[in-house]
Amino acid sequence: MKSSVEGSSHHGHSEGENHEEASTSSAFHLWNRRCFSKYFKHVAYAAIWALFTGWWITGLIFHRYDLGWLIPFLLYLAITLRLIFLYIPISVLTRPVFFVWKQTASRLVGYVPEKLRIPGAALVTIAVILIGSFVSPESANNTRADRAVSLFGLVVFLFILWLSSRNRKKIVWHTVIVGMLVQFIVALFVLRTKAGYDIFNFISTLARELLSFAEQGVDFLVEPGWSEKHSSWFIVSVIPAIIFFVSLVQLLYYSGVLQWAIQKFAIFFFWCMRVSGAEAVVAAASPFIGQGESAMLIKPFIPYLTMAEVHQIMCSGFATIAGSVLVAYIGMGVSPQALISSCVMSIPASLAVSKLRWPEEEDTLTAGNVTVPEDEDHKAANALHAFTNGAWTGINIAGLITATLLCIISLVGLINGLFTWWGHYLNINNPPLTIQLILGYLCYPIAFLLGVSRDGDLLKVGKLIGTKLVMNEFVAYHALQTDPEYHDLSPRSRLIATYALCGFANIGSLGNQIGVLAQLAPGRAGDVSRVAVSAMLTGALGTFTSAAIAGLLITDEGGFSQPSS
Numbered sequence: 314m315k316s317s318v319e320g321s322s323h324h325g326h327s328e329g330e331n332h333e334e335a336s337t338s339s340a341f342h343l344w345n346r347r348c349f350s351k352y353f354k355h356v357a358y359a360a361i362w363a364l365f366t367g368w369w370i371t372g373l374i375f376h377r378y379d380l381g382w383l384i385p386f387l388l389y390l391a392i393t394l395r396l397i398f399l400y401i402p403i404s405v406l407t408r409p410v411f412f413v414w415k416q417t418a419s420r421l422v423g424y425v426p427e428k429l430r431i432p433g434a435a436l437v438t439i440a441v442i443l444i445g446s447f448v449s450p451e452s453a454n455n456t457r458a459d460r461a462v463s464l465f466g467l468v469v470f471l472f473i474l475w476l477s478s479r480n481r482k483k484i485v486w487h488t489v490i491v492g493m494l495v496q497f498i499v500a501l502f503v504l505r506t507k508a509g510y511d512i513f514n515f516i517s518t519l520a521r522e523l524l525s526f527a528e529q530g531v532d533f534l535v536e537p538g539w540s541e542k543h544s545s546w547f548i549v550s551v552i553p554a555i556i557f558f559v560s561l562v563q564l565l566y567y568s569g570v571l572q573w574a575i576q577k578f579a580i581f582f583f584w585c586m587r588v589s590g591a592e593a594v595v596a597a598a599s600p601f602i603g604q605g606e607s608a609m610l611i612k613p614f615i616p617y618l619t620m621a622e623v624h625q626i627m628c629s630g631f632a633t634i635a636g637s638v639l640v641a642y643i644g645m646g647v648s649p650q651a652l653i654s655s656c657v658m659s660i661p662a663s664l665a666v667s668k669l670r671w672p673e674e675e676d677t678l679t680a681g682n683v684t685v686p687e688d689e690d691h692k693a694a695n696a697l698h699a700f701t702n703g704a705w706t707g708i709n710i711a712g713l714i715t716a717t718l719l720c721i722i723s724l725v726g727l728i729n730g731l732f733t734w735w736g737h738y739l740n741i742n743n744p745p746l747t748i749q750l751i752l753g754y755l756c757y758p759i760a761f762l763l764g765v766s767r768d769g770d771l772l773k774v775g776k777l778i779g780t781k782l783v784m785n786e787f788v789a790y791h792a793l794q795t796d797p798e799y800h801d802l803s804p805r806s807r808l809i810a811t812y813a814l815c816g817f818a819n820i821g822s823l824g825n826q827i828g829v830l831a832q833l834a835p836g837r838a839g840d841v842s843r844v845a846v847s848a849m850l851t852g853a854l855g856t857f858t859s860a861a862i863a864g865l866l867i868t869d870e871g872g873f874s875q876p877s878s
Contacts, residue, residue, distance in 0.1 A: 358396050358399065361392070361396070362392070362393065362396050365388075365389055365392050365393075366389070368385075368389075369385055369386065369389040372385045373385075383508060383511055383512070384511060384512065384515045387512070431486045431487065431490070434486075434487070434490050434491075435486070435490055438490050438493060438494045438497075441494065441497065441498075442464070442497055442865070443464075445497065445501050445505070445865075445866065446460050446464065446865040446866060447460060449505065449868055450868075452868055454766065454803050454804055454805040455805055455867055455868055459764050459766070459805065459864065460764065460864065460865050462761070462762070462764045462864070463762075463763060463764030463809075463861045463862075463863075463864030463865045464861075464865055465762065466761075466762030466763050466764060466857075466861045466864070467858055467861040467862065467865070469762055470762070470854050470857055470858050470861065471493075471666075471669065471858070473854065474666055474669040474670045474851065474854060475669055477670060478669060478670055478671075478672065479670065479671050479672065480672050480674060481672075483672035483673065483674050484668065484669060484672045485587065485668060485672060485673065487586075487587055488586045488587055488588060488664060488665060488668045489665045489668060489669050490665075491585055491586050491587075491661070491665075492586055492661040492662060492664050492665025492666075492668075493661070493662075493665050493858075495585070495586075495661040496658045496661045496662045496665070496858065496859065496862060497862055499654065499657055499658050499661075500654065500658055500859070500862045500863060500865075500866050501866060503650065503654040504654070504863065504866040504867055504868070505866055505868065510650070513650045513653055513654055514650055516649075516653055517643070517648075517649030517650050517652075517653055518649075520639070520640060520643050520649050520653070521643060521649060523554065523557070523558060523561075523640060526557065527553040527554040527556070527557040527558075528540035528541070528550075528553065530553060530557065531549065531553050540553075547645075547718075547791075548715065550644045550645075551641040551644045551645065552711045552714075552715060554640045554641060554644050555637050555638070555640060555641050555707055555710060555711045555714065556704060556707035556708055556710075556711050557707070558636065558637050558640045558707070559637050559703050559704075559706050559707030559710055560700050560701075560703030560704045560706075560707055561703070562601075562602065562636060562637070562703060563693070563699045563700060563702055563703025563706065564696060564699050564700045564703060566602075566699070567693050567695075567696055567698075567699035568696070571601065571602070574601070575594065575597050575598045575601060575610070576594070576597075578597035578660065579593040579594045579596070579597040579598075580593070582596060582597060582660060582661065582664060586661065586664050586665075588625070588664055588668070589622060589673075589677040589678075589679045589680050590679035590680070591611045591614050591618060591622055591626070591677070591678075591679040592622055592625045592626065592629075592664065592679075593664075594607075594610055594611055595607045595608060595610065595611060595625070595626040595629050595630075596625070596626075596629040596660050596663055596664050597660055598610050599629045599630050599632075599633050599635075599659070599660075599663070600633045600634070600635070600636070600656035600657065600659060600660065601635075601636050602635060602636065603630070603634075603635030603636070603637065603638075603817075604627075604629075604630025604631070604635070604817055604822065604825070604826055604829070606635075607626070607629065607630060608626055608630070608826075608829060608830055608833060609829075609833065611626070611679075612833050614678060614679055615830065615833050615834040615837065616834045616836055616837060617678045618677075618678075618837070619673060619674075619675040619676075619677055620671070620674075620675070620840060620843075620844060621667075621668075621671050621672060621673040621674065621675070622673075622677060623830070623837065623840055623841060623844050623848075624667055624670070624671040624844040624847060624848050624851070625663070625664065625667040625668070625671070625848075626830075627826050627830070627841070627844060627845060627848035627849070627852070628663050628666065628667040628670075628848045628851045628852045628855065629659075629660075629663040629664070629667070629852070630817060630822070630826055630852070631663075631816060631817050631818040631822065631826070631848060631849050631851070631852025631853065631855075631856075632659045632662060632663035632666070632816050632817075632818070632851075632852040632853075632855035632856050633655070633656050633659035633660075633663070633815065633816055633817070633856075634652070634656065634786065634815055634816060634817060635817075637707070637710055638714070638786075638787070639652055639653070639656065641714070641787075642787075642790050645790060645791065645794050646794045647790055647793070647794060647811055648808065648811050651808055651811040651812055651815075651863070652811065652815055655811075655812050655815040655856075655859050655860075655863075656815065658859045658862070659815075659816070659855060659856065659859060662855040662856075662858050662859055663852065663855045665855075666851050666852075666854055666855040666858065667848070667851055667855075670847060670851045671844070671847065671851070714787065717785070717787075717821065718787055718788065718791075721784050721785065721788055721821075722788065725748060725749075725784065725788070728748050729745075729747040729748055729749075732745075732746045732747055732748060732751075733745045733746055733747060748783075749776045749779070749780060750776070751779075752775070752776060752778075752779020752780060752782075752783060753772045753773070753775040753776035753779055754772070754775065755775070755779055756775040756776070756778040756779040756782070757771055757772060757775040759775065759778055759813075759857065760772075760774040760775040760778060762857075762861070763809050763813055763857060763860045763861050763864055764805075764809060764861060764864030764865070765805070765806045765809055765810070765864075766802075766803040766805050766806045768803065770802055770803055770806040773798060773799055773802060773806070774802070774806055774809070774810045774813070776792075777789045777792060777793055777799070777810050777813075777814060778810075778813055778814070780792060781813075781814045781816075781818075781819060782818065782819055782820075782853060783819065783820060784819065784820075784821070785817075785819045785821050785822070786814045786815070786816065786817065786819065789814045790814055793807070793810060793811075793814070805864070805867060808863060808867055809860050809863055809864050809867075810860075812856070812859050812860035812863045813856060813857060813860035814856075815856060815859070816852060816853060816855070816856035817852070818849050818850070818852040818853035818856060819849075822849070823845055823846070823849050826841075826845065826848075826849075827841055827842055827845050
C-alpha cells in the first residue's frame with residue numbers, strides 16, 4: 314500500500330514536472346517567435362528605407378531636371394519620417410516646433426490687448442486675401458473686376474451665415490477667422506504656386522492611373538482592349554474604378570495608414586481652430602471616406618455630441634465629396650486638381666461656416682483630445698479579408714450610384730416632359746420650360762456672386778448649381794461634361810462650376826445622413842432631424858466659399874482643364 318502511494322506520488326510528481334517543462338518550452342518558443350518576428354520587422358523596415366533611399370538618389374542623378382525632384386523628395390521624406398516615428402515619438406519633432414511657436418507667435422500675440430486680438434486677426438486675414446487676390450497680373454478670363462465680384466460673393470456668403478446664426482454672441486471668431494485663412498492659403502498654394510500645382514497634379518495623375526488599373530480588371534473579365542473601345546460608357550469607365558478604389562481604401566484602413574493620416578489632419582485642425590476632437594476627426598475624414606463613413610469613426614461619441622457638434626459633423630459631410638465618387642468624376646473628365654484641392658479646402662471651410670451658423674453653447678465631451686476609436690465589430694481578419702470586404706462594399710456603392718442616377722435622370726425627363734407641355738400653352742418654347750431652366754434662374758444670383766463670367770455663362774452655371782442642390786452633384790457633373798450646352802463655357806466659368814458642385818449638399822444626401830446617424834445613435838434621431846436642413850444649406854455655402862476663393866485666385870485656367878468625356 315505504501316509503495317502504491319509512493320508510486321502514485323512519484324507518478325504525479327513526474328506529470329507535474331513534465332507539465333512544467335512543457336509550459337516552459339511553450340513559453341520559450343513563444344518568446345523565440347516574438348523575438349524573430351520583432352527582428353524580422355526591423356529588417357523589413359530597414360530594407361524598405363534602403364530601397365527608397367536608393368530610388369531617390371538614382372532619380373536625383375538621372376532625372377532631376379526632366380522629371381523634377383520635388384515629388385520624389387516629398388515621398389521619400391514622408392516614408393522616412395513614418396519609419397522614424399515607429400521608433401521615436403512624434404513629440405520629439407512637435408515639441409520643439411510648439412516651443413518655437415510659443416516663444417515667437419504666441420508671445421507676440423500676448424503683447425496685443427485681448428480686446429484687439431480678434432479684430433487684429435481679422436484685419437490680417439483680410440490683408441492676406443486682398444494681397445493674394447489682387448496683386449497678380451490680370452488675364453483675359455480673370456480680370457480684377459472678376460476677382461472683385463468673387464470677393465463680394467465671399468463676403469455675402471459669410472454675412473448670410475452670420476445673419477442667420479443661431480447665437481451670434483456665442484460665435485468663436487478664432488475658429489471662423491483661422492478656418493477662412495487656412496482655406497485661402499490652401500487655394501493660394503494650389504492655384505498660384507508651381508510647387509502646389511505640381512503636388513496636386515501628381516496626386517491627380519495617380520488618381521487617373523487608378524482608373525487604368527481598374528480597366529485592366531475589366532479587360533480580363535471581357536477581352537483585351539474592351540475598356541478602351543467603350544470608354545465613353547459610364548458603366549465601363551466609372552463603375553469599375555469605384556469598386557477598385559473602395560477596396561483599396563478598405564485595405565489602407567486595415568493597415569492603419571488611413572486612420573493615421575486622418576488623425577494627423579484632425580490634430581492640426583483641432584490645434585489651430587479650437588474645435589472638439591470629434592469635429593476635427595469627422596471634418597478631416599469626410600473628403601477621404603465620405604459623409605456616413607466619417608461619422609462611424611466617432612461612433613462611441615455620437616450619443617454624447619452637443620447639438621453644435623451634430624450640426625458640424627453633418628455640415629462636413631455636405632461640404633465635400635468622398636474619395637470613391639471623386640475617382641468617378643475624374644473618370645468623367647472633371648479636372649482632378651480642382652476636385653482634390655476643393656476637398657482639402659472643405660475641411661477648414663466646413664468647420665468655419667458651421668461654427669458661424671451654429672456656435673457651440675454647451676460643454677463638449679471630446680474638447681481636450683483627438684481619438685479615432687477602433688471598430689472591433691467590423692474589423693477584418695487579415696489584409697485579404699479587408700480587400701474582399703471592400704470589393705463587396707464597392708459593389709454596393711456602385712450599384713446604389715447607378716440605380717440612383719438611372720431613377721433621377723428618368724424622373725427629371727418625366728418632369729421636363731410635363732413642364733415643356735405646360736409651357737407650350739404659355740408660349741414658352743425657346744428655350745423650352747424645364748426644371749433646369751427654372752433652377753437656373755433661381756440660382757442665377759449664386760452664379761453671379763461666385764464670379765462666373767458674365768458673357769452668357771451665368772444662367773448655364775446657375776442651372777448646374779440648381780441641378781446639384783435639388784438632384785445631386787453626379788447629375789450636374791455629367792451635364793457639365795457631356796451636355797453640348799456647356800461645351801462653350803469659358804475656362805473661368807468651368808473651373809468655378811467645378812468647385813461649386815464639389816459637395817454632397819442635396820436633398821438625397823440629406824436623407825442619407827439622417828438615416829446613417831439615426832442608425833448609429835437611435836436616441837439622437839430627433840436632434841439629427843432638427844439640424845439636418847441647416848447643416849445641408851451651411852455645407853452648400855461652405856462649398857460656395859471655396860468656389861468664390863477659386864474665382865479670386867485662378868490665373869492659369871488651362872492648367873486645370875480636362876477634356877470632356
